[in-house]
Amino acid sequence: MHLIRLTTATAAALLATTALSFAEGELNIYNWGNYTNPELIKKFEEKYDVKVTLTDYDSNTTALTKIEAGGSGFDIVVPTGNWVPIYVEKGLLLETRPDQMENFKNVAERWVDVPWDPGRHYTVPWQWGTTGVAVNKTSYSGDVNTSAIFLDPPEELVGKVNVVPEMNDIINMTIFYVGGEACTEDKEVLKKVRDTLVAAKPKWLSMDYGTTDKLKSGEYQATVNWNGSTFRARLENPEVVYGYPKEGYPLWMDAVAVLKDAKNVENAKLFQNFIMEPENAALISSFARYANGIKGSEAFMPEDMKGAPELDTPEDLQAAGQFIPVCPKSARDIYTAIWTELQK
Known part of the structure; x- marks a missing residue:
């Protein structure tokens, strides 16, 4: 029995050494800035x-x-969920x-099987959030829960948005604003979208x-923005407030994927597994200030993230948020x- 324990321990040590040796090298990550x-x-490096x-x-x-141009040299990319099927279609x-990695057990139930990656064969959660509007209340004290902030700016915000x-994000927020549905190809709706955006741009x-x-800094008195970014700005400038457009706003999740031509595949897989560890997921969120989709990470979050208005959507505005599906190419061509x- 003692011999078996000794052998097992030795084997475990050898495996650990082998894994560490195998992991030595590089990892090239392509991600959103800041x-x-x-x-x-x-x-991870250490x-x-x-x-x-x-x-x-x-x-x-x-x-x-x-990435589509080839030869990027990147191993990992972090696209938004509704872009993942486009990456997959393009190979x-x-x-x-x-879904077979050790730490996948930590993924929260709602993110285990998602429309953009059924069964999670390609991606793991990075962060998720909302796209809304941010306003400096020293310039405007009216309703911020509306896309009119940028599509029909109040006089106080003209030239400051x-x-x-x-x-x-912008096309779909405008579609919602004029009364349409995500991925619509309705000509009348899209004419309204086009006319609304063209009329708004000079403002x-x-x-x-x-x-x-x-x-x-106050250089922007209002902007279309993401909730975590607005949270970070508010921590430095308490006059910044976040709005959830009642006409409709996007929900999204960014996801970590490994590229087909990655040179450091095993290290990329290690990173995918690494960020599904609650304490590591909390590091991601504590920096960028978004939720992450990993169970147990809340225990490691900064105290100021609990109850933050940028993370806790008002109950009466929750139904206005929706995940934007992957629109058909015919719709994407019109939007483009x-x-x-x-x-212009």
Whole structure:
């Protein structure tokens, strides 16, 4: 019996050494800017002796275009859920089977089987949240729970509004505003969408990212924005408030996937499993201030995330939020045409 215990212990030690040796090397992550906790990366590097290189992007479109061109050198990408099927259709992702990984047991029930990745064969949760509007209440003290903030700005906000150039969010928020449904191809609805956006644009200050810092500083008095980014801005500037448009607003989840041409596949899989550990998921959320979808991570969250208005949607506005499905290509082509016109 003693011999068996000794042999088992020795074997376990050898396995641990082998795993560590196997993990040595590199990992190249392609993720949204200002979205990855340096402490998380440091912890992963030290645990597995892996050098992580992080490269930022500013939109789903930018990321897909870069990866589709080939030769990116990235191992991991973090697309929004409704972009994942596009990656899969184009053959850009590796089926890493996160559902069979050790830490998959920590994924909260609602995120185990999702429409954009049935059974979780490709992706693991990163963070999830809402797209709404942020307003500095020193400029405007009226209703913030409306997309009129950017589609028909009140006089106090004319020339002070930023719109993040994320096509799917903006197009769908406008569709909801004019009374349509996500992924609509109704010509009358889309004409209203086009006319509403074109009429609104002269009243905007800009179409840009970098909203967190510019909300904090007051450079943006209002902007379409994500809830976690607004939360971070409010911590530095208490005049910032977040609104959930009553006409409808997107819910989303960003997901960690491994690229088909990844050079460091095993390290990428280790990272997928690593971030499903509650304490590590909490590191992700404590930096960017979004929920993460991992059970037990709440125990490791900063105290100020409990009850934060950017994370706790008012009960009467919860039904207005919805996950945007992957729209048919025919619909996406129409939206792209509207978006292209808006950029002129």
